Amino acid sequence: MNEYSFVKGHGTENDFVLVPDARGLHELQPGQVALLCDRRAGIGADGVIRVVRTDATDDPAAVAARGEATWFMDYRNADGSLSEMCGNGIRVLGRFLATHADVDARGPLPIATRAGTKVLTFADGDPLGEITVDMGAPALLGETTVSVGERSWPAVHVSMGNPHAVAFVDSLDDAGPLTTAPGHDPDVFPDGVNVELVVRRGEHHLAVRVHERGSGETRSCGTGACAVAVAAAVADGAERGTAYTVDLPGGTLRLVWTEDDRVLMTGPAVLVAEGLTAL
Numbered sequence: 001m002n003e004y005s006f007v008k009g010h011g012t013e014n015d016f017v018l019v020p021d022a023r024g025l026h027e028l029q030p031g032q033v034a035l036l037c038d039r040r041a042g043i044g045a046d047g048v049i050r051v052v053r054t055d056a057t058d059d060p061a062a063v064a065a066r067g068e069a070t071w072f073m074d075y076r077n078a079d080g081s082l083s084e085m086c087g088n089g090i091r092v093l094g095r096f097l098a099t100h101a102d103v104d105a106r107g108p109l110p111i112a113t114r115a116g117t118k119v120l121t122f123a124d125g126d127p128l129g130e131i132t133v134d135m136g137a138p139a140l141l142g143e144t145t146v147s148v149g150e151r152s153w154p155a156v157h158v159s160m161g162n163p164h165a166v167a168f169v170d171s172l173d174d175a176g177p178l179t180t181a182p183g184h185d186p187d188v189f190p191d192g193v194n195v196e197l198v199v200r201r202g203e204h205h206l207a208v209r210v211h212e213r214g215s216g217e218t219r220s221c222g223t224g225a226c227a228v229a230v231a232a233a234v235a236d237g238a239e240r241g242t243a244y245t246v247d248l249p250g251g252t253l254r255l256v257w258t259e260d261d262r263v264l265m266t267g268p269a270v271l272v273a274e275g276l277t278a279l
Ligand SMILES: N[C@@H](CCC[C@H](N)C(=O)O)C(=O)O
Pocket: 014, 047, 077, 082, 083, 084, 085, 086, 087, 088, 089, 162, 163, 194, 212, 213, 214, 215, 220, 221, 222, 223, 224
């Protein structure tokens, strides 16, 4: 058993265990991640973020980003599986770097991920301020179908570096408890998919439930909120630059799909605890 230091945080109640590992000494095994995320036997979280310098890991995404980003977000879902990207997690990681790692919040902060380098900006240059993430270009990949039990809905396949199926539904209660992964087309999503169920609350204002690949139903999903805003903007024929508000069970995110095809996501990030854990 080894002792690891950890920091616990959340973004709109999508919660994470951060494992600071600047020098790349703590490669995590899937079983260790699952234990950290276990809400009874471990610390409890929707995912784990190992915080490692790009020059201290041989992950190909980190290696490719050397020279443009100092830090790499090594993201794992609660079941130990890898994901390319986590929109809420990257804000929490940004908060950690600005408050615990001497990173200057007054300038843009590039962070390497498996879905490319994302750039964070802190409101007013305040290390405790709201964080905007340039999430890059979405990919709209066509129509598909998702189902829960006997119910099924048409959905839009959107990639934010990780896969999403966005379904507009009549009521967020229609799906009942999301205790298992919604049905989806394995040919379209061979590695699984994050599913967003969406209702409209007003003009450019949406409410969402999300079932995350590898984590189950969560209180929020940042990449999911981006996918939802993009699918809604297309359905609305909205001009680029239109601001969308997305309410999730754990809080609200603001999204803008820009003229130059980038999705900007703005929201909170909170660190709640830190300590030592044995694994
Ligand atoms: N909660 C995240 C997404 C985490 C990864 C996802 N479950 C996947 O497997 O792609 C977010 O805030 O984006």
